[in-house]
Amino acid sequence: MSTNSQASTRYGDRVIDLQVGPCRLLLLKTSVQSVVSWEGSFIAHPNFGSDEELLLRMTTALLDKGTQHRDRFVLADVLENKGAHLSFSAHGPFVEFSGQALRDDVPDVVAVMAEQLQAPRLEADEFEKTRARMMAGFQRALDDTGIQAGGALRRELYPEAHPNYSTSTPASIKSLESLEPESVRTFHNSHFGSNELILVFVGDLDVDQIVQAVQLHFGGWEPHLAQASYASGLKMQPPSTLEIPFPDKANVDVLFGHGLSMMRQDDLFVPLYLANHILGGNFSARLMATVRDELGLTYGIRSGLAGIRTWHPGHWQIKVTLSHDRLQEGVDATLEVVNTYITEGPSDTELENHKTTVSGSFQVGLATTEGLAGALHHNAQRGFPTSYLDTYVPEVQAVTLLQVREAINKHFNPEGLHQVRAGVLPSGSQHRGG
Amino acid sequence: MERTPVTHPAFLFEEQSGGIESYRLKSNGLRVLMLPETTAPVVAFMITYHVGSRNEGVGLTGATHFLEHMMFKGTARFHKKQGTSVFNVLQRVGARINATTWFDRTNYYALLPKAHLIKAVEIEADRMRNVLLDPEDLASERTVILNEFDRGENEPIRNLFHAVWSTAFVAHSYHHPTIGWRSDIENVTREGLRHFYETYYWPDNATLSIIGDFERNATLDLVNQHFGDIPAAPAPVPEVGTREPQQLGERLVTVRKAGQLGALMQGYKSPRAFHPDTDALDVLAMVLGSGKNSRLYRKLTDVGMTAQVGVSVSRLRDPGLFYIYALLNPGHAHETVEEVIESVIQEIQEQGITEAERTRALNQLKAQEAFGRDGAFAVAAQLNEAIAAGDWKLYTTYLGRVQRVSLNDIQQVAQRYLVPRHRTTGRYIPEVANPEVETT
Numbered sequence: 001m002s003t004n005s006q007a008s009t010r011y012g013d014r015v016i017d018l019q020v021g022p023c024r025l026l027l028l029k030t031s032v033q034s035v036v037s038w039e040g041s042f043i044a045h046p047n048f049g050s051d052e053e054l055l056l057r058m059t060t061a062l063l064d065k066g067t068q069h070r071d072r073f074v075l076a077d078v079l080e081n082k083g084a085h086l087s088f089s090a091h092g093p094f095v096e097f098s099g100q101a102l103r104d105d106v107p108d109v110v111a112v113m114a115e116q117l118q119a120p121r122l123e124a125d126e127f128e129k130t131r132a133r134m135m136a137g138f139q140r141a142l143d144d145t146g147i148q149a150g151g152a153l154r155r156e157l158y159p160e161a162h163p164n165y166s167t168s169t170p171a172s173i174k175s176l177e178s179l180e181p182e183s184v185r186t187f188h189n190s191h192f193g194s195n196e197l198i199l200v201f202v203g204d205l206d207v208d209q210i211v212q213a214v215q216l217h218f219g220g221w222e223p224h225l226a227q228a229s230y231a232s233g234l235k236m237q238p239p240s241t242l243e244i245p246f247p248d249k250a251n252v253d254v255l256f257g258h259g260l261s262m263m264r265q266d267d268l269f270v271p272l273y274l275a276n277h278i279l280g281g282n283f284s285a286r287l288m289a290t291v292r293d294e295l296g297l298t299y300g301i302r303s304g305l306a307g308i309r310t311w312h313p314g315h316w317q318i319k320v321t322l323s324h325d326r327l328q329e330g331v332d333a334t335l336e337v338v339n340t341y342i343t344e345g346p347s348d349t350e351l352e353n354h355k356t357t358v359s360g361s362f363q364v365g366l367a368t369t370e371g372l373a374g375a376l377h378h379n380a381q382r383g384f385p386t387s388y389l390d391t392y393v394p395e396v397q398a399v400t401l402l403q404v405r406e407a408i409n410k411h412f413n414p415e416g417l418h419q420v421r422a423g424v425l426p427s428g429s430q431h432r433g434g
Numbered sequence: 435m436e437r438t439p440v441t442h443p444a445f446l447f448e449e450q451s452g453g454i455e456s457y458r459l460k461s462n463g464l465r466v467l468m469l470p471e472t473t474a475p476v477v478a479f480m481i482t483y484h485v486g487s488r489n490e491g492v493g494l495t496g497a498t499h500f501l502e503h504m505m506f507k508g509t510a511r512f513h514k515k516q517g518t519s520v521f522n523v524l525q526r527v528g529a530r531i532n533a534t535t536w537f538d539r540t541n542y543y544a545l546l547p548k549a550h551l552i553k554a555v556e557i558e559a560d561r562m563r564n565v566l567l568d569p570e571d572l573a574s575e576r577t578v579i580l581n582e583f584d585r586g587e588n589e590p591i592r593n594l595f596h597a598v599w600s601t602a603f604v605a606h607s608y609h610h611p612t613i614g615w616r617s618d619i620e621n622v623t624r625e626g627l628r629h630f631y632e633t634y635y636w637p638d639n640a641t642l643s644i645i646g647d648f649e650r651n652a653t654l655d656l657v658n659q660h661f662g663d664i665p666a667a668p669a670p671v672p673e674v675g676t677r678e679p680q681q682l683g684e685r686l687v688t689v690r691k692a693g694q695l696g697a698l699m700q701g702y703k704s705p706r707a708f709h710p711d712t713d714a715l716d717v718l719a720m721v722l723g724s725g726k727n728s729r730l731y732r733k734l735t736d737v738g739m740t741a742q743v744g745v746s747v748s749r750l751r752d753p754g755l756f757y758i759y760a761l762l763n764p765g766h767a768h769e770t771v772e773e774v775i776e777s778v779i780q781e782i783q784e785q786g787i788t789e790a791e792r793t794r795a796l797n798q799l800k801a802q803e804a805f806g807r808d809g810a811f812a813v814a815a816q817l818n819e820a821i822a823a824g825d826w827k828l829y830t831t832y833l834g835r836v837q838r839v840s841l842n843d844i845q846q847v848a849q850r851y852l853v854p855r856h857r858t859t860g861r862y863i864p865e866v867a868n869p870e871v872e873t874t
Contacts (some may be wrong), residue, residue, distance in 0.1 A: 081793070136763045140761070142694050295574060300585075322581065344715070361528045
């Protein structure tokens, strides 16, 4: 347990870091009145590249549909009568949960959360209703140019067993049709447990009350026996151009991207993050300044590092939305900005400006209990010390132009960019080579 | 929660409520709302202009939104040619900035480290009267907005929302989508925008909100230093005189586009933001659509007819809509979902709601109010809507207002407003065409 010094402003000093049974519990008291926000996760280890990723999503979606002790409406009534929020989601190998409640209601809400995670009812009729809802979600996804373009790019970059791979929507629909209620129960038994369990509470905390609640409701939760099963490598293949025609979608979502042989803990991560930020991280970055502000070709253009974790690499992507009648003009302008940037690299001034931007944004992002809980949780999930929230800004400030150029040269390759277009496409364009 | 007001020679203290103090700049009538809050070393700085698509006429629809975009193209002092564009100056210090336009208002905001508050004040004061509206900028921004328009057209729910509002309102300017009609975006002139700017962008037609970690006296100094010399509007801001005629029968609008699944939206005419019945309608909306125990969730989503159902009341300056929307699951017809909604409403009209339902709704609102004070930006966003509706104290007094709503009030507003003759139903009907992926 670290010391809790009220005088210090350093998160490394202020965060109470405890092991409560199987749970790593992080607590940060702030001066907000009455409100407590929390985030947490455990690792489920689905077998990526099989139906287990879908099973994880289905099981997670069924958590709030009743437990072995209380039906779904009774549980909902507990939360709704307190105005509390509780949600569950599947992210990669993790089941993540988050909540918000008034200070005195936290123990009761933690009890509901623990019950839903550990003893869900997983009834056949709720399974069928959830399946119908997920099916509707997939059908809506079929209608979404952004989702279809993003999924197609990920299928080009990753093998099926990589956590960042995105199963096509028709394939997901087929898998969903074949799921059985029993398979969800089996999956819960074998993949839900206290493995790498983290809980982070931030706000107007009663520390003793929360420690007791976590001990009572999570202290006896056993770990599951599933092992990690995923591919961490990237798919290495020549760049392609994919075109997904949509009638009636006048806006075309265009994505460019390639894989990155980098993980979050690599020394060049922060220099590469800054390199990307200068290109397309915000409104004043090069892509927005040129393709939107100067040329008026798009409402939105961004570039980003995506899906990079401490346990597997991710990819670099550039996303631009273009009206179909300016499509080629927008694509050409985007690539020209990218090529020029990669060839010339950033200027000293650009680097200094974006270092300040990234540092300031980090500070602003920690201005709410939800923002703090999220930052502390993901930091812990990465295995970084709590003090990383204090050292991140100095690390950003210390990055040199030389490091940024090295990161660009090593990791960004415009000639290796895959391209996906989804929307109304010019007649005959579907067969153009890429 | 009350503080002793600051005495400042340039400002008149007006009142305080819920920890927020209101001051008026004597020289030009600019209102300044301040809420000191030291939870984090950041400040939210927001200016809300009392102009939105409500103030637009045919031919100039979308002008408010277009002008919002042009405000980021800058002034002689804050301009990209000098490397001092609004985004450059503010994002360089880590500010989260943007602007939004809606029916009754336009707001520009920055959430930034407290040491840089001065930058945001300087920029807002400068662009209040000195925006350039350069023809080249206007030409490039027009195509940006057209792309934004196309993006919106890609979304089924946005299509449905526009269809319902433009069918429900035939005379009042809530008829127009805030982004404007495409031909107006294509054709609006520099002169048209300039006229709009000259009419509405004045200190006495705006409210500043400052929330977060700042010192009150020094901040009033700062505001006075940068806004104090701007004159008040030379002429009164024009009132919107058009009133929507009473709706005399149910209206139905259908949107058919390529897509996968249907959606439904029903809008009932509802009173303005400050009408007491709007408070009761807010509670009714929660009983109908908030949470798994809400009546529509249990009758529609829980039984698998819809993927999602929601109910909301538009708290606007003029009468608006109480609306219900539903995303349909495969195999369920619009008409069937509409029948269920109708039966749920009828039940409330005939038997009212239970005390347990009222209590649950009020508890949710109470918690929401507390959560809404977590962070300067969250407060600014809610305050913005209250300012737009006509009185910022709607934010601070909201909980008290809804707590006074009785079971009888709720039954009465259900009977008074949720009637078929005042309803506009919008059906989004997809025409299936599966996308095909081709690789080259």
